[in-house]
Amino acid sequence: MMKGIFPLDKFKAYETPFYYYDMQLLDETLRTVTAEAGKYAYRVHYAVKANANPRILGRIAEAGLGADCVSGGEIRAALAAGFPAERIVFAGVGKADWEIKLGLESGIACFNVESAAELEVINELAAELGKTATVALRVNPEVDAHTHAKITTGMKENKFGINLGLLGKVLDSLPALPHLRLSGLHFHIGSQITDLSAFRALAIRVNELQDRLEARGLQLESINLGGGLGIDYYHPNHLPIAAFGNYFAAFHELLQLRPGQQVHFEPGRSIVGPCGSLISKVLYVKEGEVKKFAILDAGFTDLIRPALYDAYHRIENLSSEEAEEVYDVVGPICESSDVFSRDTELNRVRRGDYFAIRSAGAYGEIMASQYNCRRLPGARFSDE
Numbered sequence: 001m002m003k004g005i006f007p008l009d010k011f012k013a014y015e016t017p018f019y020y021y022d023m024q025l026l027d028e029t030l031r032t033v034t035a036e037a038g039k040y041a042y043r044v045h046y047a048v049k050a051n052a053n054p055r056i057l058g059r060i061a062e063a064g065l066g067a068d069c070v071s072g073g074e075i076r077a078a079l080a081a082g083f084p085a086e087r088i089v090f091a092g093v094g095k096a097d098w099e100i101k102l103g104l105e106s107g108i109a110c111f112n113v114e115s116a117a118e119l120e121v122i123n124e125l126a127a128e129l130g131k132t133a134t135v136a137l138r139v140n141p142e143v144d145a146h147t148h149a150k151i152t153t154g155m156k157e158n159k160f161g162i163n164l165g166l167l168g169k170v171l172d173s174l175p176a177l178p179h180l181r182l183s184g185l186h187f188h189i190g191s192q193i194t195d196l197s198a199f200r201a202l203a204i205r206v207n208e209l210q211d212r213l214e215a216r217g218l219q220l221e222s223i224n225l226g227g228g229l230g231i232d233y234y235h236p237n238h239l240p241i242a243a244f245g246n247y248f249a250a251f252h253e254l255l256q257l258r259p260g261q262q263v264h265f266e267p268g269r270s271i272v273g274p275c276g277s278l279i280s281k282v283l284y285v286k287e288g289e290v291k292k293f294a295i296l297d298a299g300f301t302d303l304i305r306p307a308l309y310d311a312y313h314r315i316e317n318l319s320s321e322e323a324e325e326v327y328d329v330v331g332p333i334c335e336s337s338d339v340f341s342r343d344t345e346l347n348r349v350r351r352g353d354y355f356a357i358r359s360a361g362a363y364g365e366i367m368a369s370q371y372n373c374r375r376l377p378g379a380r381f382s383d384e
């Protein structure tokens with residue numbers, strides 16, 4: 001039996017909960033992003049932090065994307081998955097010495113640097129290794145991404161990036177750091193951004209900055225616009241691929257590039273979010289006085305987004321066609337935040353039913369924990 005895209009008979013052989021990845025959708029997404037970015041010769045680095053499952057990473061590397069890493073572990077995972085070092089960039093506010101050395105020794109393309117203090121350390125470590133580090137400065141563009149407070153990063157006095165007001169001082173320090181080569185500027189304003197006006201504001205801010213830098217006699221090789229493109233969590237079947245066409249076109253329309261300048265993007269969620277679902281079994285249906293609870297064998301240790309970001313995920317009962325009833329869908333963890341959704345209409349639920357929590361491919365499996373001494377969720381693929 002199939003319900004939607006899900007092979008329920010196959011699922012019965014698997015231990016729940018597990019992530020199920022629709023590899024056809026991943027491939028189609030990769031074809032779309034490559035084609036849309038290709039129209040303007042934009043380069044795309046996949047943000048590994050969204051999902052570092054080795055099979056997923058391997059498929060993305062095969063499609064020819066680069067990798068955006070935020071830790072030494074991610075650099076190792078990207079290299080192991082087949083991303084060439086010259087397509088790996090390394091961001092993060094707290095790069096440890098060993099991580100910087102790993103980047104230098106592997107020959108990654110660029111360090112996206114977030115503070116003056118970090119520039120000095122990279123310069124020192126590069127000197128020790130007899131290398132020159134290519135760096136881009138992550139600038140805080142003070143653009144409001146209009147997204148959840150826990151995933152907005154581009155506003156003033158964030159831990160991320162170098163504030164606009166300090167950029168001049170940081171640039172002044174570069175001539176004294178001979179083991180660094182400045183290649184460009186880096187921006188990342190937040191995540192799950194569905195209103196393109198935030199990206200338009202970013203493009204305009206980048207133009208202003210480029211004019212300012214040009215006035216100082218600085219020419220940049222590359223502009224990295226980060227990630228953040230949102231997906232449609234409400235309509236995973238009808239709109240399974242993010243609006244890559246409109247997204248790149250918005251930048252193309254507004255960005256005033258200098259000759260030979262490269263433009264980079266770092267999408268994470270929009271590449272892998274839609275292709276993953278968390279599959280879970282119903283342990284109990286608990287009838288309260290006013291509410292009914294569907295208690296799953298998956299909890300926030302498997303998918304933390306609802307508890308951490310108040311995130312919405314569409315939930316489907318794959319085992320039932322009976323009339324819909326209203327349930328709170330909860331997990332087994334001993335925390336009251338372990339709730340996937342409240343007052344949700346679902347086909348009548350019984351013990352043993354299979355549930356799909358949709359659009360969970362990004363910031364799902366990778367954020368799983370073993371709190372309550374739980375097992376980590378498994379991963380299954382549509383093409384295995």
Ligand SMILES: *Cc1c(COP(=O)(O)O)cnc(C)c1O
Nearest residue numbers: 047188191227228266267268269
């Ligand atoms: C998280 C992050 C991304 C990816 O963000 P998405 O919203 O998943 O596209 C890209 N670049 C940087 C620097 C990030 O921190």
